[in-house]
Amino acid sequence: MEFTQFLNELWIARGALWQGLQLTIAVSVLAIVLGTVLGLFVGMVLVYAWRPFKLLVRLYVDFIRGTPVFVLVLASFYILSVIGIQLTAFQAGVLAITVFCSSHVGEMVRGALQAIHRGQTEAAMAIGLTFRQTFQYVLMPQALRQILPTWVNAATEMVKASTLLSVIGVAELLLSTQQVISRNFLSLEFYFFAGLIYFVLNFSIERFGRHLERRLAVY
Amino acid sequence: MADPLLVIENLHKKFDHLEVLRGVDLRMNGGDVVSIIGSSGSGKTTLLRCVNLLEDFHEGRIVVDGQEIGYAVKGGRRVRLPNSIVARHRALTGMAFQTFNLFPHLSALGNVTLGLIRVRGMKKDEAVAIAERWLDRVGLLERRNHYPGQLSGGQQQRVAIARAIAMNPKLMLFDEVTSALDPELVNEVLNVIKDLARDGMTMLIVTHEMKFAYEVSTRIIFMNEGRIGEEGPPSEVFNNPKTPRLAEFLKNSSF
Amino acid sequence: MDYRFNFDAVWRSFDLLLAGLGLGLGLAVISIFLGSLIGLVAAFAMISRNSLLRGIAVVYVTAIRNTPILVLIFFTFFALPQMGVRLGKVESFVVTLTIYAGAYLTEVFRGGLMALPRGLREAGLAIGMTEWRTNFWVIIPVMIRNVLPALSNNFISLFKDTSLAAAIAVPELTFYARQINVNSFRVIETWMVASLMYVAACYVIAAGLRRIERKLAIPR
Numbered sequence: 001m002e003f004t005q006f007l008n009e010l011w012i013a014r015g016a017l018w019q020g021l022q023l024t025i026a027v028s029v030l031a032i033v034l035g036t037v038l039g040l041f042v043g044m045v046l047v048y049a050w051r052p053f054k055l056l057v058r059l060y061v062d063f064i065r066g067t068p069v070f071v072l073v074l075a076s077f078y079i080l081s082v083i084g085i086q087l088t089a090f091q092a093g094v095l096a097i098t099v100f101c102s103s104h105v106g107e108m109v110r111g112a113l114q115a116i117h118r119g120q121t122e123a124a125m126a127i128g129l130t131f132r133q134t135f136q137y138v139l140m141p142q143a144l145r146q147i148l149p150t151w152v153n154a155a156t157e158m159v160k161a162s163t164l165l166s167v168i169g170v171a172e173l174l175l176s177t178q179q180v181i182s183r184n185f186l187s188l189e190f191y192f193f194a195g196l197i198y199f200v201l202n203f204s205i206e207r208f209g210r211h212l213e214r215r216l217a218v219y
Numbered sequence: 220m221a222d223p224l225l226v227i228e229n230l231h232k233k234f235d236h237l238e239v240l241r242g243v244d245l246r247m248n249g250g251d252v253v254s255i256i257g258s259s260g261s262g263k264t265t266l267l268r269c270v271n272l273l274e275d276f277h278e279g280r281i282v283v284d285g286q287e288i289g290y291a292v293k294g295g296r297r298v299r300l301p302n303s304i305v306a307r308h309r310a311l312t313g314m315a316f317q318t319f320n321l322f323p324h325l326s327a328l329g330n331v332t333l334g335l336i337r338v339r340g341m342k343k344d345e346a347v348a349i350a351e352r353w354l355d356r357v358g359l360l361e362r363r364n365h366y367p368g369q370l371s372g373g374q375q376q377r378v379a380i381a382r383a384i385a386m387n388p389k390l391m392l393f394d395e396v397t398s399a400l401d402p403e404l405v406n407e408v409l410n411v412i413k414d415l416a417r418d419g420m421t422m423l424i425v426t427h428e429m430k431f432a433y434e435v436s437t438r439i440i441f442m443n444e445g446r447i448g449e450e451g452p453p454s455e456v457f458n459n460p461k462t463p464r465l466a467e468f469l470k471n472s473s474f
Numbered sequence: 475m476d477y478r479f480n481f482d483a484v485w486r487s488f489d490l491l492l493a494g495l496g497l498g499l500g501l502a503v504i505s506i507f508l509g510s511l512i513g514l515v516a517a518f519a520m521i522s523r524n525s526l527l528r529g530i531a532v533v534y535v536t537a538i539r540n541t542p543i544l545v546l547i548f549f550t551f552f553a554l555p556q557m558g559v560r561l562g563k564v565e566s567f568v569v570t571l572t573i574y575a576g577a578y579l580t581e582v583f584r585g586g587l588m589a590l591p592r593g594l595r596e597a598g599l600a601i602g603m604t605e606w607r608t609n610f611w612v613i614i615p616v617m618i619r620n621v622l623p624a625l626s627n628n629f630i631s632l633f634k635d636t637s638l639a640a641a642i643a644v645p646e647l648t649f650y651a652r653q654i655n656v657n658s659f660r661v662i663e664t665w666m667v668a669s670l671m672y673v674a675a676c677y678v679i680a681a682g683l684r685r686i687e688r689k690l691a692i693p694r
Binding site: 271272273302303306307309310313314316318319320321322323324333334337338366368369379382383386 | 591593594596597598599600601602603604605607611612615616619692693694
Binding site for chain 3: 068069070071074159191194
């Protein structure tokens with residue numbers, strides 16, 4: 001009886017939840033893509049840049065990594081409007097998670113680049129490649145392959161972090177779920193349902209990551 | 220003649236479908252020092268591990284000091300005894316491993332006292348006194364507060380022997396205790412074992428050190444394809460091999 | 475941009491922020507402790523030969539690790555009462571964070587157990603200790619020391635996750651920061667101070683934990 005009631009309510013709420021899921025995916029994909037691009041840059045700076053610049057970026061990374069994502073989201077939401085940057089809650093939230101993502105990807109890239117044996121650079125230079133070419137054809141491909149498992153893991157972290165946008169009023173999956181619950185009071189069922197969808201999302205990403213890892217394995 | 224200290228009867232052991240032991244019979248009296256030689260894969264290490272019950276075996280029985288260990292017959296069926304009893308049976312024998320297996324988080328002293336306190340139920344100072352006596356015997360009393368990571372391989376193995384023997388086992392088992400050691404560290408360990416032999420300790424030794432086996436043993440056993448291929452006093456076995464298999468093995472071994 | 479910094483409102487409520495920081499630390503400490511107990515049990519379940527135990531542990535770890543913690547927090551606080559489990563907000567948060575920590579620590583401990591050499595267990599058995607005693611006196615102490623760095627990282631993550639308690643109005647640092655933000659409109663100052671407090675706390679915790687790691691490390 002109760003289960004059919006839940007199915008009934010689920011049918012009524014399907015539009016709202018579908019909208020929410022789309023927003024969740026949009027936030028996650030945007031943050032992961034933008035954060036990764038920024039993170040690659042951050043990682044390169046941490047390894048190769050001019051010292052003062054390196055220090056500045058190191059400060060950025062440590063500051064972001066020391067701050068809870070939730071605080072980043074709230075700060076981004078409240079602060080930007082005060083200093084005259086008019087962003088929607090969605091944009092402010094994506095910005096916060098992008099920044100969070102970039103600091104993590106940056107650290108991964110730094111670690112991977114530094115873990116590559118010196119002999120690789122020397123061998124590349126020895127056959128006459130410029131530094132740029134060495135980086136592009138020798139170092140970066142190896143680093144990217146190495147960070148892949150951790151990067152996939154980070155991607156699931158971003159999906160999870162997207163729930164924080166519910167607190168600043170972005171109606172992604174969690175907030176839509178809460179709105180649905182406020183109408184039908186089926187909190188157990190709908191929170192469980194939301195949890196299940198997040199699980200399926202993250203589990204698929206994880207599986208996909210393992211699949212990629214196997215395909216790209218060279219060592 | 221006194222009752223034998225170790226009796227192994229018709230011991231069989233399989234790993235999946237590979238039969239590693241195919242009916243081994245062995246008898247040792249108190250004070251015997253028996254060395255098992257043979258090529259790798261002949262089952263000698265497995266035999267030793269069965270006596271310490273680190274391996275299950277499918278057929279046969281092992282009796283240590285009059286007590287059948289590991290298994291009992293209940294209602295006409297052979298059953299493995301519960302772990303608490305198996306643990307007590309294991310304490311009848313002491314084992315020294317090829318890879319020492321010292322507890323890395325405990326000092327040399329802590330390694331030796333752990334069993335005395337937790338298994339024998341001794342008070343700490345009593346255990347320390349016994350442990351120090353044995354560490355002294357293996358020449359490492361002044362290293363008693365060192366951790367395994369701070370000791371050489373030879374020193375670690377000597378601590379491991381002290382740890383086993385401090386438990387006052389009826390029978391000591393040595394499983395290729397020098398195989399993992401650098402050549403210059405082998406003798407310090409072998410000397411400890413010879414020293415124990417002079418004291419009348421009953422020992423079953425798996426080794427590749429032929430000269431050592433010759434010197435220390437009262438009897439040599441040659442294992443071949445899961446069975447005892449040949450046995451006898453060292454002079455007999457080493458000088459007059461009766462089977463071509465043993466002759467071949469000895470020819471390829473270095474002394 | 476013409477903005478004048480004014481930290482007065484933040485300093486006036488600084489004791490609240492500090493109290494919030496303290497509460498967050500306390501929540502993290504309780505959760506890592508209880509979570510470690512769960513993690514230990516689940517890690518042994520994961521490597522056990524009993525496939526039912528293994529299955530339960532795998533489902534627990536996979537489910538928790540793939541679900542956002544905020545969903546778990548809301549589930550425990552808002553949904554469980556529907557099943558008759560009614561907890562205060564602090565208790566509810568501690569339960570959630572503990573279960574969450576347990577799943578991550580299970581993986582840490584499982585990795586630690588798998589990395590131990592087989593001979594360690596055999597050496598314990600060989601001197602006549604039972605399986606339980608060997609686990610208690612040898613396997614667990616060695617494994618825990620080996621995974622200390624991972625434990626430290628997990629603790630710092632958990633501490634940062636306590637900020638989410640603000641979402642169910644547990645009065646920790648983020649909760650107070652939001653309150654000050656709303657009451658005073660000193661937005662930049664508030665969040666600057668709050669995040670600096672988190673960063674500083676993480677830094678101090680990390681340094682402290684590294685000292686403990688060094689002290690407990692197996693000498694070599």
